[in-house]
Amino acid sequence: MNSHDFYRQRDTLHSLCATLCACVLSAGLIYLMYLVRVVRIAVTTRETNSQGACLLVFGKRLASGLPDLDFQARIHAAYRLLTADPHCHAILLGGGQPGSTEADVAFHQLVNLNPRLANRLRLEAQSENTLENLRNARELMVSTGSRQAVLISNRYHLARCAQFAHQMALEFELHPAESRMPWNAPTALAVLREAFCLCWLDLGTRWARLIGHTRMVKRVT
Numbered sequence: 001m002n003s004h005d006f007y008r009q010r011d012t013l014h015s016l017c018a019t020l021c022a023c024v025l026s027a028g029l030i031y032l033m034y035l036v037r038v039v040r041i042a043v044t045t046r047e048t049n050s051q052g053a054c055l056l057v058f059g060k061r062l063a064s065g066l067p068d069l070d071f072q073a074r075i076h077a078a079y080r081l082l083t084a085d086p087h088c089h090a091i092l093l094g095g096g097q098p099g100s101t102e103a104d105v106a107f108h109q110l111v112n113l114n115p116r117l118a119n120r121l122r123l124e125a126q127s128e129n130t131l132e133n134l135r136n137a138r139e140l141m142v143s144t145g146s147r148q149a150v151l152i153s154n155r156y157h158l159a160r161c162a163q164f165a166h167q168m169a170l171e172f173e174l175h176p177a178e179s180r181m182p183w184n185a186p187t188a189l190a191v192l193r194e195a196f197c198l199c200w201l202d203l204g205t206r207w208a209r210l211i212g213h214t215r216m217v218k219r220v221t
Contacts, residue, residue, distance in 0.1 A: 015203075018207040019203045030199065034196075041155075041162065052148075055078050057074055057152045060094070062105060066105070071106075076177075081152075082117055092122070094127060095126050095127050150172065150173050151174050152176075152177060154190075157190075205217065
C-alpha cells in the first residue's frame with residue numbers, strides 16, 4: 001500500500017467513525033433527516049430545459065459490459081435533451097475496464113440513436129465514483145468554457161450529485177432520468193443507501209472542517 005492509499009483509507013475510516021457516532025448519539029434522527037432530503041429531492045425535482053447547457057451524464061456500474069435499466073434511463077434522458085436543444089453538449093462520465101468504460105457505452109448508445117450527436121459528446125472515462133465524476137467533469141468544463149451544468153442521473157441519486165456539486169462550487173441544475181419516482185424494492189434500497197452516503201459525505205465534511213483537517217476537506221472539494 002502506498003502512502004496515498006494509506007492516508008485515503010485512514011481519512012475514510014475517520015469520517016465514517018464520526019458519522020456513525022453522530023447517528024448513534026442522535027438515536028438515528030440525523031440519518032432520518034438525510035433520508036427525508038434524498039426522498040424530497042427525488043420526488044420534487046422537475047425536468048429542466050436549460051438552453052445551451054453542458055449535460056453531465058453520470059455513469060453506472062456495467063453488468064457484463066451492458067448498462068442496466070437505471071443507466072439506460074440516464075442515457076435516454078440525455079438523448080431527449082440533446083435532441084431538443086442543438087446548442088447543448090454532453091460530457092459522458094464513468095470509467096471501467098479499458099474498451100468498455102461506462103462513458104464508452106453511453107457514447108455508443110447515443111450515437112446509435114443519432115450518429116449526428118457524436119461531435120457534441122465528450123468522454124470522461126477515468127473516474128470510478130460520483131466524486132471523481134464531477135471533479136474530472138469540472139476540469140473538462142473549464143477547458144471548454146462551459147459554466148452551467150445539468151446533472152443527469154436517477155432520482156434516488158440526485159441528492160448526492162447535488163451535494164458534491166455544491167461542495168465544488170459548480171453552477172448546476174438537476175435533471176432526473178425518470179419522469180416520476182419509481183417506487184419498488186430496488187429503488188427503496190437505493191434510497192436507503194443514498195441517504196447514508198449523503199449523511200456520511202455531509203457530516204464527514206463538516207467534521208473535517210470543524211477540526212481543521214484540510215486533507216480530508218480537499219478530498220471532497
